[in-house]
Amino acid sequence: MSEHIFTARADGVMRIEIRRPHKRNALDFAMYAALHAALEQGDADPAVRVMLLCGQAQVFSAGNDLDDFFDPRTLSLDSPVWAFMRTIAAVGKPLVAAVAGNAIGVGTTLLLHCDLVYAAESARFRLPFVPLGICPEFGSSSLLPQRIGHARAAELLFFGESFDAHTAWRFGLVNEVCGEAELMPRAHERARTLADLPQASLRLAKHLLKAPGARQTQQIMDDEMWHFMTRVRSDEARAAFRRLGAGAASRPAG
Template sequence: MSESVLSEIVAAGVVQITMNRPDRKNALDRASYAGLIAAIAAAEADDAIRAILLTGAGGCFTSGNDIKDFAMAAAAGEGPRVAIDFLDAISTAKKPIVAAVEGFAVGIGTTMLLHCDLAFAGSGASFRLPFVTLGLSPEGGSSYLLPLVAGSKKAAELLMLGEAFDAGTAAGAGLVNAVVPEGTALEHGLAKAKALAALPPQSVALTKMLLKRGSAAAVAETIATEAHHFGERLRSAEAMAAFAAFLKK
């Protein structure tokens, strides 16, 4: 397991997966994605694990992709493959995933919530989908799932303008179940993960499958289509200019 991702049993049947680069606001580089994929796979393969709790270290969920790492990958022609592999893993996980969000949830830090079964945000959490402002395009199935949960107008506002929004807006857009007092998202998330872990596991898994069955094929197709366009945008002059400006800050 990557040191940038920690995995530990925090209650009977509950594994906590923590994005752990607090000095970088848990920005996700290629090693982080590999660690997340491995942690989810390990949880899926362990019959003793009945629920996954996903959070970030240091009072921050994740500031999204590590722009420097992404710029290096783009320059090397590698594209966003490992990020897409993570999205495939989280979107097809059979066990329930509960997210606990504090601080920043930027880019994929927001879109991954669309694949979590439950999510709770501290009142001070800040969300953003800055793909257009970075010369990129939506990812994570967000161009399909966000209109479903938020409505087409709100989805267009959040994805096209790329402005930051607060926890209340995230709840109204269906990205999180509830806004809780700042600093208590992990506590609330753990309580729900423990409740899920105490339920009949086959029934929980079947219910999750049935809830996702109607959109599973569309989500997979959208993630793949978005990944194609995202990869092209990574190599675009607009993205390169946006990355260069970001890295000069």
Template structure:
């Protein structure tokens, strides 16, 4: 597994029965690049392989949870879209057997939002903002979000967030059932850790069976992940998408849809 020495932007450590994963790239608003995805995939595999690990806590350093995919990785069409680390991360996330609790302190953008629909419990800071700007960039939402988001919050709000790409705050996320609770910025990680410890103390077999039933048809989720991924890869070859990505790198306007270099998520 990649550790602090191998990937200084994904910190992984054991904390009793918990595996703690911290996204630590604050200079880039915790945007996720290929090596960071690889490190998290390895951490997930470790958690599922070791019986002593009973739950995972995913959190972040700095002012943001994550600004989503590092767009540098998508600046050119993908050589092997089926094996791209971001896609393998999404697959691993959907197949994860160990309970996963997220602490969203600060903004969550792109995959920073869509990954939350695969978490068992999610806690957010009061000032957290959420945005899924895929269509604005000319690409397709991922992580089976076109299936899971309307299932969770209804078609009306899913359309608003996935087609209009509107941002929303922590109170709206709580009202819609995207997060379980909201706390202060400095309190949200401890809230997530406490919830993970409670999960870790439950009978393993009963917890696993209940979790599996709650998740429902995993085959449909896996199929949607692949369908979205194929469309995402195709979109990266389109002229309009290339132009939007190059405009992002050329000037990063104040309305930067990913917020990786801007404070404005409107």
């Protein structure tokens, strides 16, 4: 288990916190493996009824840690990156996210697999795949237009520009925008309310909501992964990452 992924259980809620602020919560292999393990454990633990994913007040996640991003293991089918992605897409219990600060690349796309998302006023989202010479990932090429429509999804994915919490709410990507001090209490309150509901009914409702597109989403994620592996080796991607300059390991990669 990575020291940068913290878990705690109380009142039927398992909190999973990304805690690597000195690297802006950029995700490395160990963190992906720990997130994968935490989600599997929470889904299997009868005492856990809801899972709550969060970062800190300053940052949710800056995306992939580029030190690992260029590791050949990233592009293998048994990578902890892909294990995490498949697990969060298939988890059976409700998953709530609380977002403050930057959510970049995978920091945004993982939210498409959460059931409820609460954002602080400080939250900023970005999908910088095309400007980096790579391609959408984690099912975003399908889930995003389903959620917000083709035109809006194209604008966010093509330009890779940052957008704020109120834009995310207006587009339907977050359920509610909260003040900074209210974010975690509000997210915890909603998670505890879910934990008090009839659990078989709640999980069935989640299954029925996701079932129509679940198989398609998994196929799209696999297709995206194949294209992603091709793009990350391309001259365009290499040039884009070189432009990030020295010390790019903690910068967003997607």
